[in-house]
Amino acid sequence: MKKNVRALLLSAALISFSMGLAYPYFSEYAYSLTGNPLLAGMISSLRSLTCVFSFVAGGLAADRLGRKKPVVWGTVLLGLSLLLYSSAGGTLGLVLAALLEGAAYFYFPAFNAMIMDSVRGGLLGVFTLAVVAEHLPYSLSPVLGGVMRDVWGIPGLRAAFLTGGAVTLAMALVRAVVLSETLPRPGRAPWSPLRDFLSLHRLLKGLILLRILLLISALSMFNFFLVLYAVRDLELMSFTEFGLAVALSSLSYPLALPLSRKLRNVPPSFLYSHLLLVESLSPLLVLFRSVPCIFLSLVIINLCGSLTYGVERGSVALLTPRGLRGRAEAFMDLSFYLGSSLGTAAGGYLYSLSPASVMWASFLLFVLGAPLSYLLLRRWPREAPRRF
16 A cells, blocks of 8 residues: 555655746736736635635545545546646636636545545655655756746746646646545545544544634745745845845755654654644744844744644544544545635734734734644543554
């Protein structure tokens, strides 16, 4: 089954690298084709809204059809959506591509559920590696994509989307050939999202709510508004310099792997809550108004974010029966989108009042989430393994 993990993570890394060629410049591409910034933003929002529904359907599909079929066909749809982006001539083409892309992400719950099914131990390390595999290539390839945009203009971005589509379809073929099904006898899961949520372990339900209301909201405030605060308000660096800082800070992702091996025996309540406390330093460091502090804040958010992701997904694996993991993962994915929406909306209001208040709010949400997560995870069931 380790073959599944290697195939999933390697293909995810290649897909991430290829998508990183064009996606950082999606707003530029959409604006150039539509000529309207409002339409460009609406297209991106439509994609996110579609994801909400596709995650629910994807969680059910992962538990009813097995893991492999959703992963393979979702990857195919993702590749086709990128090809559709590359050939879009205007608003209609972009809308169709965005709808197809949002629908393609229904395979995300099955992706993580297959990893959970395929490993017996070392969950913290495996899911930390998953974050590194997906984020590190995506952070490096935009440099090449920027060159393609500067040299060839919009045709350069079309070529970037075309490359992403071709690579993704190739990875769909690899997944179809290499992956082995980990849920050989899928159950007939009923279509009842509310019942599915209520059937989750109480710790997971609390963790999902905590992510929506505090943790992902704090993270989205930091990530979304940092560039505006550092470049436009503090005027500490240019956009190019900020992009370089993000790329260089991403080189810290591999450091999370040896840390995950050192921390795998730490109790979940202690580990998760203290990671959140360290993560709270990121928005606080930004308030010191210096380039080194901003760079350090990015490194901390990368490392702690990778490890908290590993704890969260490890908790799902240890506290959820195999036949429910797809739907549990769907709710974890939903919590990210809902928390991001809440955080960016609240952050936008705070930013209009005082740019620095967004960083203070992010800091306070992380700090508040730390003791709450400790109290939640301290009630870890005795019969469940505590080793990640």
